[in-house]
Amino acid sequence: MxxxxxxxxxxxxxxxxxxxxxxxxxxxxxxxxxxxxxxxxxxxxxxxxxxxxxxxxxxxxxxxxxxxxxxxxxxxxxxxxxxxxxxxxxxxxxxxxxxxxxxxxxxxxxxxxxxxxxxxxxxxxxxxxxxxxxxxxxxxxxxxxxxxxxxxxxxxxxxxxxxxxxxxxRIEPKQMQLYRDLARRHQGRGLARVINDICQGCSVFISSAQRGFLYDPEALVYCENCGRLLVRFTEEETRTDWVE
Ligand SMILES: [Zn+2]
Known part of the structure; x- marks a missing residue:
């Protein structure tokens, strides 16, 4: 993600x-x-x-x-x-x-x-x-x-x-397809970061149920408000401009 x-x-x-x-x-x-x-x-x-x-x-x-x-x-x-x-x-x-x-x-x-x-x-x-x-x-x-x-x-x-x-x-074709579909639906911003439990796509708190799923790296979790695919970042990761 x-x-x-x-x-x-x-x-x-x-x-x-x-x-x-x-x-x-x-x-x-x-x-x-x-x-x-x-x-x-x-x-x-x-x-x-x-x-x-x-x-x-x-x-x-x-x-x-x-x-x-x-x-x-x-x-x-x-x-x-x-x-x-x-x-x-x-x-x-x-x-x-x-x-x-x-x-x-x-x-x-x-x-x-x-x-x-x-x-x-x-x-x-x-x-x-x-x-x-x-x-x-x-x-x-x-x-x-x-x-x-x-x-x-x-x-x-x-x-x-x-x-x-x-x-x-380095990204699997299936994920690439998902990325393209999401990008098309959200004007190029199909993914949103979650920082401090807030979706950065729409600035709304995510529900506690979704919060749990976010810790599973395999799970696809979507924002219930804006529909973007959520990616969890720790505060430290956002500060250091994360690069894998
Ligand atoms: Zn959102």
Whole structure:
């Protein structure tokens, strides 16, 4: 009976450990850190993408400005070269020159604004890179803590399972079946210790008739109140964490 009790203790401890592995709070923290990193990476990617587009726009604008500047120079040269004598044609050229100059100024202003925007965007991307790196370091640390904790718990679990196997090998199949039936009926706690004539499963005094049976190691004595199989422990045995 005491072996069955020990088996129950081991099974309960294994259950607690499995739950700790399955529902470890560090899993939640690692998951949160992972999400933070994903968000930081997304924000950085967006900023970099937009920066790339702005730079492309600037490049195109610079080419346009070059073309306009060349056009302006050529027009200006022709207008004052004396080649064109026709007054009407000269007037047309002057209008055209003013218009080109205006386009040039407008474009220059636009490009200046774009350069400022790019500078701002670069600063933003720089800040986001810092945030991403921080989030990555945080995630790595959380993952490391989780891995460490899980390795520790799994090691503990392995040890308990090994103990359980050794113990189970020393229990007769008939008793194992009894243990399983009782465990199923009482949510894993089919056996209860009796300490000072009290059933530790339901905290009720056991009857004097049952008390006598408990001294017979072969007898199966059940608590009349909760139905658990009773195992008698002396006070000393409970203090010393009995192991056979
Ligand atoms: Zn009981």
């Amino acid at each position: 005491k072996r069955l009790w020990k088996l129950q203790e081991l099974d309960l401890a294994i259950g607690v450990l499995e739950d700790k592995i399955e529902n470890n709070p560090l899993r939640q923290e690692a998951g949160t850190a992972e999400e933070c990193l994903a968000r930081a990476e997304e924000a950085l990617n967006r900023a970099e993408q937009s920066l790339k587009e702005q730079r492309k726009k600037l490049k195109r604008g610079e080419l346009d400005l070059e073309a306009i500047t060349t056009e302006y120079k050529e027009l200006h040269q022709r207008l004052y070269s004396g080649e064109v004598k026709n007054i009407k044609e000269l007037e047309q050229m002057e209008i055209r020159l003013r218009s080109v100059k205006q386009n040039q100024l407008t474009l220059e202003e636009k490009l200046l604004g774009l350069m400022e925007a790019i500078e701002e965007q670069e600063e933003l991307a720089h800040g986001l890179t810092g945030q991403r790196d921080k989030a990555a370091a945080e995630r790595q640390e959380r993952q490391r803590q989780l891995d460490e904790e899980l390795a520790r718990l799994r090691n503990e679990l392995d040890q308990l399972q090994e103990q359980r196997e050794l113990l189970a090998a």
